[in-house]
Amino acid sequence: MHIGFDFDNTIVSYDALFHKIAKEQALVDDSISVNKLAVRDYLRATDREDLWTKMQGYVYGARMQEAQAYPNALEVIKKLKNAGHTLSIISHKTRHPYLGKPYDLHAAARKWIEHYLCDQGVALIAEEDIYFEITKEDKIARIAKSNCDVFIDDLPEILLTLQFPTKIRRFLFDPDQHHVNLNLPTIKLVSSWAMFENLLT
Numbered sequence: 001m002h003i004g005f006d007f008d009n010t011i012v013s014y015d016a017l018f019h020k021i022a023k024e025q026a027l028v029d030d031s032i033s034v035n036k037l038a039v040r041d042y043l044r045a046t047d048r049e050d051l052w053t054k055m056q057g058y059v060y061g062a063r064m065q066e067a068q069a070y071p072n073a074l075e076v077i078k079k080l081k082n083a084g085h086t087l088s089i090i091s092h093k094t095r096h097p098y099l100g101k102p103y104d105l106h107a108a109a110r111k112w113i114e115h116y117l118c119d120q121g122v123a124l125i126a127e128e129d130i131y132f133e134i135t136k137e138d139k140i141a142r143i144a145k146s147n148c149d150v151f152i153d154d155l156p157e158i159l160l161t162l163q164f165p166t167k168i169r170r171f172l173f174d175p176d177q178h179h180v181n182l183n184l185p186t187i188k189l190v191s192s193w194a195m196f197e198n199l200l201t
């Protein structure tokens with residue numbers, strides 16, 4: 001089986017890191033939950049959208065290596081690899097942030113993968129099977145070209161795009177259960193990597 005993974009907010013969780021950095025910058029205190037969207041919503045509500053945009057570049061660029069994988073993500077990926085499945089990461093992100101220092105966001109993400117998606121010095125996903133496309137359209141085109149049997153992503157708009165190949169089994173990763181009302185026969189909702197693993201087999 002060929003399994004494709006999205007990267008940001010599917011393999012990597014930024015909840016703790018955004019909260020930590022917002023605290024470092026004295027933008028939030030402990031009354032804001034340890035959650036990326038909670039930090040974003042608070043900064044937006046207090047008219048600091050620019051700071052939020054800048055913080056994203058800083059997190060995905062300068063501080064990327066501190067981000068952690070979702071619980072069980074690395075273990076499940078390792079098991080799938082050991083079971084002989086073909087694995088790809090197909091993601092989209094801009095090369096540089098919209099605001100602030102021009103960090104190379106693709107390089108930072110690849111460095112994270114090299115460090116975390118590794119088992120005793122061996123990459124769990126080969127470099128040539130990792131794609132960071134610039135746009136959502138390019139990402140969908142890449143998924144279509146990849147011959148994946150399965151794809152998991154945290155964004156419904158990716159999985160529901162008209163061009164998304166219908167032969168691919170689609171999993172929506174929804175750890176905070178934002179999409180429980182999305183009742184579509186074509187998409188399976190999973191709230192954890194353990195659940196994803198169970199439903200795959």
Ligand SMILES: [Mg+2]
Pocket residue numbers: 006007008009010153154155
């Ligand atoms: Mg994502």
